[in-house]
Amino acid sequence: MKGGLTGEDNVTWTKDGIAPVFGVNHTVLNNNNAKAKEAAGTDDSNIQKISLRQILCLLGVILVFLLSITGTVIMWGTNMIEDIVDQRLVLRNGSDTFQKWINPPVHSIRKFWLFNYTNVEAFELGKEPKLKVEEVGPYVFREKMTRVNAVFNDNGTVTYQARRLYEFLPERSGGSLDDMIVFTNIPLMTMHHQAYQLNYFQRLGASAGLKMVGAQPFFKKTAKDFFFGYRDTLITLAEFQVPDVKVGFLQEKNGTFPEKYTMYTGETDVNLMGIISRYNGMEYMDYYNDEECNRVDGSDGSKFPPSSIYPGSTIYVYDRDACRRIPFIYNESVTVWDGIPVLRYMPPDNVFDNGFDNPDNMCFCEDSCQLSGVSGISHCKRGAPLFVSLPHFYKADPLLLEAVEGLNPDPEKHQLYLDIHQRIGTPLAVKIRIQVNILVTNGLMQTINSKLEGEIIPIVWIEREMDTYPDDVKDIIYMITFTLPVVKTALSYIFPLLIAITGIVLLICAYIEIAALLRKDPPSRAASETVITRL
Known part of the structure; x- marks a missing residue:
């Protein structure tokens, strides 16, 4: 189909x-x-x-x-x-940092060398031309410092008081508290100095009182009396001038200090961490006639802003015993604790020079400038004619060495420095060495050897250093120093x-x-x- x-x-x-x-x-x-x-x-x-x-x-x-x-x-x-x-x-x-700050894990060691005057009688009789001194000590104390009554303020500061307790360490000392020492009669020297402010009749009455009690410019006391105080007729007589009836070098330093410090915490600005903003509520002291010399904006020596610690920098420490800020200038880089790198700071050589040799110190000259190498502290020591210097008048005018025999300045023994960790701003090793001296005057018409009139003679010199750091604190510092940089790199x-x-x-x-x-x-x-x- x-x-x-x-x-x-x-x-x-x-x-x-x-x-x-x-x-x-x-x-x-x-x-x-x-x-x-x-x-x-x-x-x-x-x-x-x-x-x-x-x-x-x-x-x-x-x-x-x-x-x-x-x-x-x-x-x-x-x-x-x-x-x-x-x-x-x-x-x-x-915070943990705050707890370590109010209760420091490491304490200070204070060493005191007393100047024992060995030929006072022969000197006063004219048999010897100069006073002779010998260094006795050291008398070693552990200073346990805590900060009490701490109050945080709204402006990133904290206000506190310092509390210090001194424990004598006989096993580390070169002498006993029972040692007999011939040293200067500080209350008597103070009365002589302050007498220039009295009228004739007041001076005449005070002079008669001194003769009645037989007060002498030098006397023999135990080392314990020197440190922790003693009472005598002269002090009772002078009570209207000297409020305390007991005088001792550590008398006012053992216990809670009345002064209040206000310090930046770093909360608002880490570049101010550890810097004092006020002392007894004041931004400036009223000791001197110049605002620069009255400044308190330095560290108390325990903590510095890390940003201020670098080669070439200058830092400041406010020292209540020196009544002023003390500058410290970077000196060199060294190591402590088997390899921890630190920056060493020292005061400039002219730190205690008078205003003629160091114009920045003119406002510290008070009524008149003394020889370079000493700095007056009478304004904060109730008018006592006291001066601070480096031990044995190290770096001072050589004329200061001529008043007495037995002083031998030595940079190894008498230089002071701070070794500060650059990353955390904390001193890891310190040698703070200061000598306290007194000006001899004859304001009460009492016979004082004319060879001493106007001379500044030594009383004691002190060295402060850090005690051994605990292992846990060392571990933290090693970690910050070595581990963190390696990790970062x-x-x-x-x-x-x-x-x-x-x-x-x-x-x-x-x-x-x-x-x-x-x-x-x-x-x-x-x-x-x-x-x-x-x-």
């Missing part, structure tokens, strides 16, 4: 209808299609699994890359580690290295993906094509 099926056509009848097969079995065709689909499905599953694994790996590499960039910026562009240390140094109420190079490594990995991944896309064959049509074979 025309247009229909002919005998030449191979037709397969199925229940689904007529399916012309041109040389191919229908069942085989269906089987091939199924296998193709199964193969395609398997490939799709593998592609999905590989893609998920790659994505997770890629995300990890990207995360490390971003973290490395952040770490590099922090290590090279900020002072994050230093800022963390600074914040740990700030005094905050209840390592991270400063590790982070850039990670950037380079992860960057290379990302570039390789990108190259592989692009290359794969370019090589990929067109989609297989095996699952959809049929092969027609004409019979």
Whole structure:
């Protein structure tokens, strides 16, 4: 039949209808299609699994890359580690730093050398031209200092009082408290000096009283009397001038000091941490006639702003016993504790020079300038004619050495310094050495050897140093000194290295993906094509 099926056509009848097969079995065709689909499905599953694994790996590499960039910026562009240390140094109420500040884990050691006058009688009789002194000591005390009545203020300061207790250490001393010493009669010397302010009749009456009690410019007392005080008729007579009826070098230093210090905590400005802002509520003292000399804005010596500790800098310590700020200038870099680097600070050579030799000290001259090398402290010592200097008049005018025999200045023994840790601003080793002297006058018309009139003679010199630091404090300082810098240096190079490594990995991944896309064959049509074979 025309247009229909002919005998030449191979037709397969199925229940689904007529399916012309041109040389191919229908069942085989269906089987091939199924296998193709199964193969395609398997490939799709593998592609999905590989893609998920790659994505997770890629995300990890990207995360490390971003973290490395952040770490590099922090290590090279900020002072994050230093800022963390600074914040740990700030005094905050209840913090561990605050507890160590009010109860220091390390105490001071005070060593006292008394000047024993060995030829007073011969000198007063004119048999010998000069007084002779011998150094006796040291008498060693442990000073346990705590800070009490601490009150935090709203302006980033804390107000407190100092409490000091002295414990005698006989095993470390070169003498006993029972040693008999001939030393200067400080109350008598003070009365002579203050007598110039009295009228004639007052001076005449006071002079008669001194003769009645037999007061002498030198007397013999025990070392214990010198340190912790004694009572005698002269002091009772002079009570209207000297409020205390007992006089001793440590008498007013043993216990809670009445003075109140106000110090910056670093909370509002770490560059002021440890600096005194007020002394007894005053920004400036009223001892001198010049504002510069009355400044109190120095450290108490226990804590300095780390930012102020660097080669070439000048720092200041306010010393209540010296009644003034004392400058310390960077001198050299040294090591303590088997390798801890510190910066050594010393006062300038002219720190106690008079106003003619050092114009900056003119306001310390008080009524008149003395020889260079001594600084008057009578304004804060109830009018007593006392002067401070370096021990044995080290770096002072040589004329000061001529008043007495037995003084031998030695830089190894008599220089003072602070060894300060640059990172935390804390002294790790100190040698504070100060000598106390007295001016001899004859204001009460009592016979005092004319050879001593106007001379400044020594009483005692003191050395303060740090006791042994506890091991836990040493561990912290070693960690700050060595461990943190090593960690910072390592991270400063590790982070850039990670950037380079992860960057290379990302570039390789990108190259592989692009290359794969370019090589990929067109989609297989095996699952959809049929092969027609004409019979």
